[in-house]
Amino acid sequence: MKKKWVKMLEKKKTYLVTIAVLEGRHYTILNMDSAVVVRIGDQKKTTNVKSKSDCPFYNEYFVFEFQTTHDKMMDTQINICVIRPRTVWRKTKILGCITLDVATVFCQKNHQFYHKWGILQSPKHDPLTGPRGYLKLDITVLTKGDTPTIPRHVDNDEIEGNLLLADGMFMERQKALYMFDVYKCMHLVGHPSVHISSNDEEKKRHPNVYVEVTFAGQTVRPTMIIQFP
Numbered sequence: 001m002k003k004k005w006v007k008m009l010e011k012k013k014t015y016l017v018t019i020a021v022l023e024g025r026h027y028t029i030l031n032m033d034s035a036v037v038v039r040i041g042d043q044k045k046t047t048n049v050k051s052k053s054d055c056p057f058y059n060e061y062f063v064f065e066f067q068t069t070h071d072k073m074m075d076t077q078i079n080i081c082v083i084r085p086r087t088v089w090r091k092t093k094i095l096g097c098i099t100l101d102v103a104t105v106f107c108q109k110n111h112q113f114y115h116k117w118g119i120l121q122s123p124k125h126d127p128l129t130g131p132r133g134y135l136k137l138d139i140t141v142l143t144k145g146d147t148p149t150i151p152r153h154v155d156n157d158e159i160e161g162n163l164l165l166a167d168g169m170f171m172e173r174q175k176a177l178y179m180f181d182v183y184k185c186m187h188l189v190g191h192p193s194v195h196i197s198s199n200d201e202e203k204k205r206h207p208n209v210y211v212e213v214t215f216a217g218q219t220v221r222p223t224m225i226i227q228f229p
C-alpha cells in the first residue's frame with residue numbers, strides 16, 4: 001500500500017536538457033565529413049555536416065523537452081556520437097561516442113557541464129583503441145522555472161584540464177600494447193652460468209640462449225632457443 005502511495009505522489013515534471021555542440025578535435029579519421037548525432041531517451045537531433053576536417057566547428061544548440069518523473073529523468077541516457085554520414089557509395093561510420101546519464105549532469109554545479117571536452121570512445125568499447133577524438137560540449141539540465149547560469153569562463157584550449165568527467169572521477173590511462181620482434185643474434189660465446197660439457201665442442205660454439213625484455217616494470221621472455229645455429 002505504501003509503495004502505491006509513493007507512486008501516486010511522484011508527479012511528472014517538465015525537464016529541459018540543452019546541449020551545445022561546439023567543436024571537435026583530433027579525430028582519428030583525417031579530413032572526414034562529419035556530423036554529431038545527439039540522442040536523449042527516444043529523441044534525436046543531428047548537426048549539419050562539416051566537410052573535410054578533423055577539427056570541425058559545429059556551433060549548434062539543441063533543446064530536448066521531457067514530461068516525466070524525477071527518477072526516470074535521472075536514469076535517462078545521453079548518447080552523443082560523431083559520425084561520417086552515409087553517401088551513395090559508403091555506409092554511415094561511427095567515429096566515436098560519449099555516453100552518460102542525466103543524473104551525472106544534474107549533480108554538477110548549476111546542473112551543467114560548461115565548455116568541457118568529451119572523450120570519443122570506440123563504439124566497440126575496445127580499450128586498446130584509445131580516444132577517437134574529443135568533442136567540446138555544453139550540457140545543462142533545467143526544471144520548469146529554472147534560469148540558465150553562464151559560468152565565468154576564461155577561454156582555454158587545453159583539453160586534458162577540461163575533460164567532461166563526473167566529480168571525483170579521473171580519466172582512465174590509455175592502454176597500449178607493445179610488441180618486440182627479435183630477429184637474429186651473432187657471435188655468441190659460452191658463459192660460466194651455462195652448463196656446457198667440456199668435451200662437447202659443438203655446444204661451446206653454440207650455447208643455449210634466451211632473450212629477456214624488461215619495459216615499464218614488466219619482464220617477458222620468449223621461448224628458449226636451443227642450440228642457436
